[in-house]
Amino acid sequence: MSGFSIGRAVEFFLGLLEVFNPVVEPYRRFHEKLPPKVQQTVTAFIFILPFGILYGIFTILPIFQTFYISLHKWEIMGTNIRYIGLRNFERLLTRDTQFHQAFEQTVLFVALTIPIIFVGLCFALMLNRPIKGIGIFRTIFYLPNIMAVTVIGLIWARVFASSSRGLINAFLENFDAGPIPFLDQGDLATLVVSFTTLWWTVGFSMLVFLAGLQDISQALYDAAKVDGANRRQQFRHITIPGLRRPFAFLCILQVIASFQIFGQVDVMTGGGPAGNTRTIVYNIFETSFLYFQVGYGTAMAVIMFAVLLVISLFQLALFRDQGVGN
Amino acid sequence: MTVVGAELQRKRQLIERRRGSVYILAVGAFALVWMLPVIWTLVTSFRPEAALQRNLASLIPYPFTTENWTFILKSSQLWKWLGNSAFVSTTHTLAQLSVCSLAAYAFARLDFYFKRPLYLLVLIGLMVPFEATFLPVYLLFSNLKLHNTLIALILPGIASSFAVFLLTQFFRGIPLELEEAAMMDGAGRFRIFLIVILPLSTPVITALAIFTFLGNWNSYLWPIISATSSDVYTIVIGLRKLNQAWGDVNFYGRDMAAAVFTAMPIILFFFVFQRRIISGIAINSGIK
Numbered sequence: 001m002s003g004f005s006i007g008r009a010v011e012f013f014l015g016l017l018e019v020f021n022p023v024v025e026p027y028r029r030f031h032e033k034l035p036p037k038v039q040q041t042v043t044a045f046i047f048i049l050p051f052g053i054l055y056g057i058f059t060i061l062p063i064f065q066t067f068y069i070s071l072h073k074w075e076i077m078g079t080n081i082r083y084i085g086l087r088n089f090e091r092l093l094t095r096d097t098q099f100h101q102a103f104e105q106t107v108l109f110v111a112l113t114i115p116i117i118f119v120g121l122c123f124a125l126m127l128n129r130p131i132k133g134i135g136i137f138r139t140i141f142y143l144p145n146i147m148a149v150t151v152i153g154l155i156w157a158r159v160f161a162s163s164s165r166g167l168i169n170a171f172l173e174n175f176d177a178g179p180i181p182f183l184d185q186g187d188l189a190t191l192v193v194s195f196t197t198l199w200w201t202v203g204f205s206m207l208v209f210l211a212g213l214q215d216i217s218q219a220l221y222d223a224a225k226v227d228g229a230n231r232r233q234q235f236r237h238i239t240i241p242g243l244r245r246p247f248a249f250l251c252i253l254q255v256i257a258s259f260q261i262f263g264q265v266d267v268m269t270g271g272g273p274a275g276n277t278r279t280i281v282y283n284i285f286e287t288s289f290l291y292f293q294v295g296y297g298t299a300m301a302v303i304m305f306a307v308l309l310v311i312s313l314f315q316l317a318l319f320r321d322q323g324v325g326n
Numbered sequence: 327m328t329v330v331g332a333e334l335q336r337k338r339q340l341i342e343r344r345r346g347s348v349y350i351l352a353v354g355a356f357a358l359v360w361m362l363p364v365i366w367t368l369v370t371s372f373r374p375e376a377a378l379q380r381n382l383a384s385l386i387p388y389p390f391t392t393e394n395w396t397f398i399l400k401s402s403q404l405w406k407w408l409g410n411s412a413f414v415s416t417t418h419t420l421a422q423l424s425v426c427s428l429a430a431y432a433f434a435r436l437d438f439y440f441k442r443p444l445y446l447l448v449l450i451g452l453m454v455p456f457e458a459t460f461l462p463v464y465l466l467f468s469n470l471k472l473h474n475t476l477i478a479l480i481l482p483g484i485a486s487s488f489a490v491f492l493l494t495q496f497f498r499g500i501p502l503e504l505e506e507a508a509m510m511d512g513a514g515r516f517r518i519f520l521i522v523i524l525p526l527s528t529p530v531i532t533a534l535a536i537f538t539f540l541g542n543w544n545s546y547l548w549p550i551i552s553a554t555s556s557d558v559y560t561i562v563i564g565l566r567k568l569n570q571a572w573g574d575v576n577f578y579g580r581d582m583a584a585a586v587f588t589a590m591p592i593i594l595f596f597f598v599f600q601r602r603i604i605s606g607i608a609i610n611s612g613i614k
Contacts (some may be wrong), residue, residue, distance in 0.1 A: 054485035065462035
């Protein structure tokens with residue numbers, strides 16, 4: 001394909017658009033007589049239109065629909081729709097112990113996955129050295145992060161399977177020990193899912209911290225050395241404050257992500273044992289697609305949305321703090 | 327510098343280098359342990375079922391078999407799902423880039439009525455997770471009878487607030503003079519967008535494209551509720567369904583081969599775009 005260039009492709013594409021000239025030309029003459037701001041408004045609206053349509057259908061409208069549906073008894077086939085006011089919420093907040101349990105379990109997951117950030121920091125510090133060949137480990141530790149949850153879940157569910165069909169228990173069997181019921185016991189299963197999440201996502205925190213570490217000016221360290229600061233003091237007074245921004249960023253992202261844990265649970269435990277690892281999103285999924293109670297499911301979504309909204313407000317404040325938010 | 331001094335320095339360098347290699351070895355050992363489950367998965371996919379029944383916990387693929395892999399590679403289903411994933415993610419990414427970059431150009435460069443409220447409306451999307459609003463979207467596709475089509479897997483998420491936000495920020499940083507020069511030559515807005523703005527934004531657009539592609543390829547919640555017929559599974563969902571169907575008793579090695587098969591394309595993708603991905607994280611997280 002000699003002579004191919006993006007520029008030429010663009011010209012060709014623009015040439016194709018000239019088909020519309022008979023329609024566009026008369027308008028263009030009219031357009032040029034308009035005041036500049038009106039002109040730009042027309043152009044801008046045309047540019048935004050494709051985005052606006054999709055955004056309206058798939059983001060804005062569903063927000064209102066979520067609230068609307070949550071006020072109804074609504075079955076998934078669209079049958080049996082009946083307005084019941086706030087009764088879904090009343091049931092959710094006062095009587096539904098399963099939802100309460102799922103909410104607590106989700107908060108527990110959030111708490112158990114926050115340490116991922118600290119592990120990521122340790123990894124970043126471990127790799128932040130000017131040694132030849134150390135870059136390869138960056139790649140290795142980040143690699144799990146880009147794999148799908150089904151792959152990760154499958155592997156770790158098999159490492160931790162409770163019977164002798166699990167790697168660890170098969171290994172223990174050689175010494176006549178075990179089996180340890182990793183996934184058959186609520187607390188253990190929670191830990192296993194959290195650990196899997198750690199293994200899966202720690203590379204992301206690591207990379208964000210590595211970028212943050214490289215942003216800290218070497219001059220600060222040099223000045224500290226001149227002043228006789230030892231390595232611990234340098235870490236305490238230069239590195240830690242220098243990483244404040246990535247740290248805040250990761251905290252919020254981690255909390256939001258953990259609040260929506262679904263894939264790991266679905267693949268590894270199916271919410272079990274005995275509903276012990278059921279999270280909010282898993283509960284919404286079960287209520288809506290197993291019991292077909294979409295109305296009730298959306299009510300749960302509204303509550304989750306409210307919680308996440310508060311967290312996101314922190315996020316927005318953070319963006320603004322960085323001077324990138326408009 | 328005296329001879330003794332030069333000798334001393336050389337010695338110090340040698341010690342430093344030796345210390346460096348010891349450190350690398352230690353990190354390497356740790357990485358090996360960290361990746362043990364992956365290695366085990368790979369090895370297991372090359373072991374025959376009978377050997378796996380006897381002992382799972384082995385890292386030596388002896389006796390060796392390619393039976394699991396022949397089965398997986400001959401499965402037309404897996405290839406079809408891979409094709410679905412490739413098509414869905416590519417289309418989704420291209421659509422998102424076109425739609426969002428156009429909108430971002432308007433927000434970054436044009437002065438128009440209702441600009442601020444509209445931009446605010448876009449930013450609201452940053453705070454709305456798909457997990458909170460996916461049920462109405464599900465009902466919409468039910469009403470349109472579009473479940474179990476690839477379109478259903480492509481459409482949601484194309485209009486991404488994050489993409490518009492990121493691109494608007496970037497476009498604002500491009501010097502106005504370049505655009506004015508093109509305007510002098512009589513270029514319209516659309517032409518300017520295509521031949522001035524887009525080429526100058528290659529780094530950020532590539533980063534965005536890569537992460538959009540990965541995100542869509544790996545998405546789980548939406549395809550598992552929307553795609554319920556095996557014709558339209560993505561590879562990620564297909565693996566899950568195979569895993570459920572085969573259980574973990576009879577086809578252990580085959581299942582592991584399927585897992586590696588699923589992971590492989592994305593690992594290749596990663597190695598091709600490695601640099602972009604790693605620097606892209608800094609861009610996306612707003613640190614640089």
